[in-house]
Amino acid sequence: xxxxxxxxxxxxxxxxxxxxLKTIVxxxxxxxxxxxxENGYIAKDYYHAFKELNIDKIKDEDQLIxxxxxxxxxxxxxxxxxxxxDDTTSIKPSGFTYAxxxxxxxxxxxxxxxxxxHGGPDPGAVANVNxxxxxxxxxxxxxxxRMAKAIEENGGKAYMIIEDPDDGIRDExxxxxxxxEYCYPDLEIPREQxxxxxxxxxxxxxxxxxxxxxxxQRVIEIHLDSRSNSATxxxxxxxxxxxxxxxxxxxxxxxxxxxxxxxxxxxxGYKGSVTNRNLLVMRKVLPPLVFxxxxxxxxxxxxxxxxxxxxxQAIANWLVEGLIRDFSE
Numbered sequence: 617x618x619x620x621x622x623x624x625x626x627x628x629x630x631x632x633x634x635x636x637l638k639t640i641v642x643x644x645x646x647x648x649x650x651x652x653x654e655n656g657y658i659a660k661d662y663y664h665a666f667k668e669l670n671i672d673k674i675k676d677e678d679q680l681i682x683x684x685x686x687x688x689x690x691x692x693x694x695x696x697x698x699x700x701x702d703d704t705t706s707i708k709p710s711g712f713t714y715a716x717x718x719x720x721x722x723x724x725x726x727x728x729x730x731x732x733x734h735g736g737p738d739p740g741a742v743a744n745v746n747x748x749x750x751x752x753x754x755x756x757x758x759x760x761x762r763m764a765k766a767i768e769e770n771g772g773k774a775y776m777i778i779e780d781p782d783d784g785i786r787d788e789x790x791x792x793x794x795x796x797e798y799c800y801p802d803l804e805i806p807r808e809q810x811x812x813x814x815x816x817x818x819x820x821x822x823x824x825x826x827x828x829x830x831x832x833q834r835v836i837e838i839h840l841d842s843r844s845n846s847a848t849x850x851x852x853x854x855x856x857x858x859x860x861x862x863x864x865x866x867x868x869x870x871x872x873x874x875x876x877x878x879x880x881x882x883x884x885g886y887k888g889s890v891t892n893r894n895l896l897v898m899r900k901v902l903p904p905l906v907f908x909x910x911x912x913x914x915x916x917x918x919x920x921x922x923x924x925x926x927x928x929q930a931i932a933n934w935l936v937e938g939l940i941r942d943f944s945e
Contacts, residue, residue: 637669638688642680648796649804651680655688659802660781665689677737678795715768722940723772726832729820729903730764732756733839735778735797736805738812741842743913745790745923752913754783754791755922756838759910761785762932763836770940775800775823777816787925810896817900824902832943834865835905836935837897840922845914850888851921851931854907857892862904865942866890869906872938876930908935 640651648666652659667674669687674680733756734740740752757778762785764774780797799805800819806812820835827833841849853869855862870890877886898905910931911918921927 637690639685640688642682642684642686644682646680646682647804648674648678648680649798649802651686651688653802653804657688657691659804660779660798662689663781663796679737714764714774717769718771719769721771723767723770723936723943725830726767726772726834726939726943727775727823727827727830728763728767728772728939729775729777729823729833729835729901730760731777731816731820731835731837731897732760733837735780736799736812737795737807738805738809739793739795741840741913742793743842743919745919748790749793750790750913750923751793752840752842753778753797754793755840755928756910757783757797758786758791758925759838759922759928759932760836762929763936766932766936767939770936772939772943775820777819778805789923789925813896814900817897820901820903833903834861834939834942835897835901835903836939837905837907839907839909840911840913841909842914843912845912845916847912848915848917849909849912850886851911852888852909853890854893854895854898854909855890856898856905857894859892859898859904862898862906863890863892865904865938866906868942868945869908869935869938872934872941876934 638655640655642651648663649659652662652666666686666689667678669689673684673686680686732753734751734753735757738753740756742749742751757780760776760778764776765785767774777800778797779800780794782796783794797805799815800823803815803819806815824833843849851873853866855866867890870888873888874886877884893907895907898907911921913919921931
């Protein structure tokens, strides 16, 4: 069960005298998560408190300035003690657990690692829609959250490898771009691509080793494609070359999507493919991985697949239905 702590809506708690706060000078390679973690904070819980205290000294994409002095936020428990006479009864963790209730045991014994593409300093593919910028990582993340909830509702265990300290499941059409995602368990996402990909593979492998007695473990990685605005593509799937289990899971997903389109849009047809691809995360992770491309973010027709929250939920439901079928077989 995972709770997201969100202190962003509690400005009074952080309106302390800055004279009483510790400071630190940003060195080469420092980022918000790194500074917080090295100074004993649960970084994801204090990320926005740090930003609020230092808002005039943080660059675009939440980057710090080399040599600049930054304030460290007071520890939350200390703040509560200082405000003990205030009405703090309303201060509680916000957000949600992955599963509010268990509706079945169809995935009991299954462990699923969910990787939403990009995140942190890298928003992935972007598109301008009606004057609003949208990004690949926000929509991939929302669908992964919906999958995590459905997986645990069906008795499985879901791990979000990329997490956001304050974004839960969102029903808005245009999901706001931010740069505060981190890698499980509490790691700042590197700017360099290979380091970023290796980091998430390592996170999966560390968890995999703690569950090595569990037979069914799968990695699902969600992305959006970016092509010319005239190109339409169906949801398609990659597996690692030679991975029998990865290929089988991908083929189950393909069959589910084909069945769903035949039922709900019988005249549409479905051409989503299953192919192999030798990508870095696929090479590094120990469990079988299926890499999923949801559609072309530049194409208006494809965008409907993930701009509408109900479509994002349908995609998540179909993928979890595929996991249930694959697990049962």
